[in-house]
Amino acid sequence: MSAFMNLAEKAFSYITDNQDRFVSELTEFLSFPSISSQESHKGDVIACAKWLANHLANIGLESGLIETKGHPIVWGQAKGGSSKKLIIYGHYDVQPDDPIKLWRTEPFQPCIRDGIIYARGASDDKGPLFAHVKAVESLIKTQGELPCDILFLFEGEEESGGTSLTDYLSEHKDELSPDAILLSDTAMYDRNTPAITYGLKGLLAFEITVTTIEHDLHSGVFGGAIRNPAIFLSQIIAKCINSEGKITIPGFYDKVKDIEFWEKENIEKLKFDTNTFLEQAGTKQVWGDKDYSVLERIWTRPTLEVNGLISGYAGSGVKTIIPNSATAKMSARLVPNQDPNEILGLIKDYLNSICPDSVELSISSPFSSANPIVFDTGGPMIQKVSEALKEGFGTEPVFVRTGGSIPVVNAFWNNFRKPVILMGLGLESDGAHSPNEHFSIDHMIRGAKSSAYFITNL
Amino acid sequence: MSAFMNLAEKAFSYITDNQDRFVSELTEFLSFPSISSQESHKGDVIACAKWLANHLANIGLESGLIETKGHPIVWGQAKGGSSKKLIIYGHYDVQPDDPIKLWRTEPFQPCIRDGIIYARGASDDKGPLFAHVKAVESLIKTQGELPCDILFLFEGEEESGGTSLTDYLSEHKDELSPDAILLSDTAMYDRNTPAITYGLKGLLAFEITVTTIEHDLHSGVFGGAIRNPAIFLSQIIAKCINSEGKITIPGFYDKVKDIEFWEKENIEKLKFDTNTFLEQAGTKQVWGDKDYSVLERIWTRPTLEVNGLISGYAGSGVKTIIPNSATAKMSARLVPNQDPNEILGLIKDYLNSICPDSVELSISSPFSSANPIVFDTGGPMIQKVSEALKEGFGTEPVFVRTGGSIPVVNAFWNNFRKPVILMGLGLESDGAHSPNEHFSIDHMIRGAKSSAYFITNL
Numbered sequence: 004m005s006a007f008m009n010l011a012e013k014a015f016s017y018i019t020d021n022q023d024r025f026v027s028e029l030t031e032f033l034s035f036p037s038i039s040s041q042e043s044h045k046g047d048v049i050a051c052a053k054w055l056a057n058h059l060a061n062i063g064l065e066s067g068l069i070e071t072k073g074h075p076i077v078w079g080q081a082k083g084g085s086s087k088k089l090i091i092y093g094h095y096d097v098q099p100d101d102p103i104k105l106w107r108t109e110p111f112q113p114c115i116r117d118g119i120i121y122a123r124g125a126s127d128d129k130g131p132l133f134a135h136v137k138a139v140e141s142l143i144k145t146q147g148e149l150p151c152d153i154l155f156l157f158e159g160e161e162e163s164g165g166t167s168l169t170d171y172l173s174e175h176k177d178e179l180s181p182d183a184i185l186l187s188d189t190a191m192y193d194r195n196t197p198a199i200t201y202g203l204k205g206l207l208a209f210e211i212t213v214t215t216i217e218h219d220l221h222s223g224v225f226g227g228a229i230r231n232p233a234i235f236l237s238q239i240i241a242k243c244i245n246s247e248g249k250i251t252i253p254g255f256y257d258k259v260k261d262i263e264f265w266e267k268e269n270i271e272k273l274k275f276d277t278n279t280f281l282e283q284a285g286t287k288q289v290w291g292d293k294d295y296s297v298l299e300r301i302w303t304r305p306t307l308e309v310n311g312l313i314s315g316y317a318g319s320g321v322k323t324i325i326p327n328s329a330t331a332k333m334s335a336r337l338v339p340n341q342d343p344n345e346i347l348g349l350i351k352d353y354l355n356s357i358c359p360d361s362v363e364l365s366i367s368s369p370f371s372s373a374n375p376i377v378f379d380t381g382g383p384m385i386q387k388v389s390e391a392l393k394e395g396f397g398t399e400p401v402f403v404r405t406g407g408s409i410p411v412v413n414a415f416w417n418n419f420r421k422p423v424i425l426m427g428l429g430l431e432s433d434g435a436h437s438p439n440e441h442f443s444i445d446h447m448i449r450g451a452k453s454s455a456y457f458i459t460n461l
Numbered sequence: 462m463s464a465f466m467n468l469a470e471k472a473f474s475y476i477t478d479n480q481d482r483f484v485s486e487l488t489e490f491l492s493f494p495s496i497s498s499q500e501s502h503k504g505d506v507i508a509c510a511k512w513l514a515n516h517l518a519n520i521g522l523e524s525g526l527i528e529t530k531g532h533p534i535v536w537g538q539a540k541g542g543s544s545k546k547l548i549i550y551g552h553y554d555v556q557p558d559d560p561i562k563l564w565r566t567e568p569f570q571p572c573i574r575d576g577i578i579y580a581r582g583a584s585d586d587k588g589p590l591f592a593h594v595k596a597v598e599s600l601i602k603t604q605g606e607l608p609c610d611i612l613f614l615f616e617g618e619e620e621s622g623g624t625s626l627t628d629y630l631s632e633h634k635d636e637l638s639p640d641a642i643l644l645s646d647t648a649m650y651d652r653n654t655p656a657i658t659y660g661l662k663g664l665l666a667f668e669i670t671v672t673t674i675e676h677d678l679h680s681g682v683f684g685g686a687i688r689n690p691a692i693f694l695s696q697i698i699a700k701c702i703n704s705e706g707k708i709t710i711p712g713f714y715d716k717v718k719d720i721e722f723w724e725k726e727n728i729e730k731l732k733f734d735t736n737t738f739l740e741q742a743g744t745k746q747v748w749g750d751k752d753y754s755v756l757e758r759i760w761t762r763p764t765l766e767v768n769g770l771i772s773g774y775a776g777s778g779v780k781t782i783i784p785n786s787a788t789a790k791m792s793a794r795l796v797p798n799q800d801p802n803e804i805l806g807l808i809k810d811y812l813n814s815i816c817p818d819s820v821e822l823s824i825s826s827p828f829s830s831a832n833p834i835v836f837d838t839g840g841p842m843i844q845k846v847s848e849a850l851k852e853g854f855g856t857e858p859v860f861v862r863t864g865g866s867i868p869v870v871n872a873f874w875n876n877f878r879k880p881v882i883l884m885g886l887g888l889e890s891d892g893a894h895s896p897n898e899h900f901s902i903d904h905m906i907r908g909a910k911s912s913a914y915f916i917t918n919l
Contacts, residue, residue: 215744222794222864223864228758237695237767238702240691240696241700286687288818297686301682306685310781312770315770317769317771321666324768336685370779
């Protein structure tokens, strides 16, 4: 056995031996109702942050709170034996607990049934965050000195859309300067298969409004001679996306990079289960561009969605008007090498080209904009995480992409251009954001081992 | 001079001589805030009804109130020298007065400026109604006996969509049995040209909802593989109406009766003023089926409008969801010989044919449904009204149709199948339903003379 394997073995034993204490500490951590979006829980968020900083100090880290306009960032750091530096990200704030009546047990009185801990925040993100804390503890306790510098940055605004952490990252870009960033805020592929998420879609959200008249008009007095903006909006949406799901805005796909051959093979190997997907989605049939498989569509193809429609009368019964305007809330999910600003430009050009002078068309500034990111899965860091997950879970991890966007990943990548590693420890079925959120204790322990192995091997 | 002309002359003199008193009585009538849609004004509606019934008694009619589930119907009747019977309809209830700050003078403190009386209800419909009351008074006072039986039926629910009067008409169909029905709740063609409205469009109002998933989904996790109902709704609306305003639902136009040659000539003679129309509509350009002139489109061609769109997120900023459903509030205006039920059937068949099994499509029962009506302008009654308007206004009236629907006209026609004569006394520009509603005293006086002439000549 190599010296390295020996070190890892010791950490693994420590984690196994201390499992019960870890669970009771996690229970304490989960008891804080650190709901960041609710003003009434501001005190709970701060109490939770203090508890976490204190916990980091207790296991031997230097730690503290960074005050922000919003909720504090908890930091904890320790020097290591090499010059390498790893930032580990997580968030200690949680979603609201409503609808409270759908919870089987109290959301902030954690409860263990069949090796699963039930509480708000168990899976998103306190449980996964805590796995990394326990990994670092195991290394400190068994090895005295960490193999590399570790900086924990745990934010309290992830569930409320705060920007304090991203602001902090750009303001302290030079001094932070990590070699890699590790986070666990994504999911495993399935109960037995850990996953590394190596691709995120970009995002462009905006709204379009068409106005044809100054105010609503009587549909009898004017109907037939005045353009109805709700109909016109429908017609232009229909000109942007066809019934097979292809986006028909000229140039929209021009910069889309084809997926690599290995990705196509990888997706085939994953044996996507359509029935489970349909069940999760609550629908009868998948839909979309038939030139691509379902996972290809979700992970690798850009989309354009209407998120909301607003026009005219929305009450019960009838109001026989021609509405004066109609609005569509829209968002596009983008893939490499699409640029959100360029795509917005294409959309504007196309809509302007199909919109007659008599219609007033307004397209908002982006509500949200993020570049797509795909990390190199061949790099040494991601390979090391892969090995570590195999050691911790006893199963080869899979590489996955997601159709979602994680702004903090963009912030880490844009500031540091170093590998950002998304190690999934929870499950899509853990009920993050839903009643009865839960997290497998086994996954926490295996996650802690994987993290310890990765840090040792860095 | 014939005996008839002599009688008319006397009535005309009476009207001219008593003009100032008529105006002061109308002022009293307009002072009641008889807003039928507001519970807080229930007492005012009843007080107004009592005042009106009392006024009818004072001029020599038998009169009273008919109690209903809603607001009372005011009736007044007098026997005449012939067996003929004329029902004169009107409504004494008014629209709400908001936005109150846009009124130059108090809505229920009538005020006269330059021969125009300003008050809520002046034009819609107390002023025109009162013209007929004063006509009957002039005949009673100058001739002792009316030339025919007169029954006034004035409802108090026109502005609040009540059905008390239409219920009353069908319940008392046999005993009512008129030879004609006269009402003034439409408009003159312009300031100098009285108009007889001989055609009303039918109406069909309903809503369609498409549902593709059980609840809103994350647009990143599911986007590209799940059908977006807001996009699908847009696509099916675009398949129902093309950009030139033609309705593309198979069979929609099949039963549309071409307009008569005289109607085409009549419309040409009316010299429709596009600029005034655009100004009223608050838009830059007319739109619609270029095979027909603007007035032809509004008066004689069926339309299909979207009155409202409801789907997904309607707040500010962005919510990146695939909405679970999307709804369009729709209404069609129909022309002879289209039948609302048949049209709804065609719409259902077409939508079902273009809607895949995976989409749940629901089409509501009609919120509102009315048959189109076009009266024969060659009949003796309508010719007599035409003569009467020429005598009263000194100008030949014109025949017009409207794109609107007037449910009470359908009720009169369906129950009695006798001419329903729509004698326009107000102007489209009188501001009915708007602040600073007004009515020309001259039009009331000329209307009273026209009405007196018509009744004398019946």
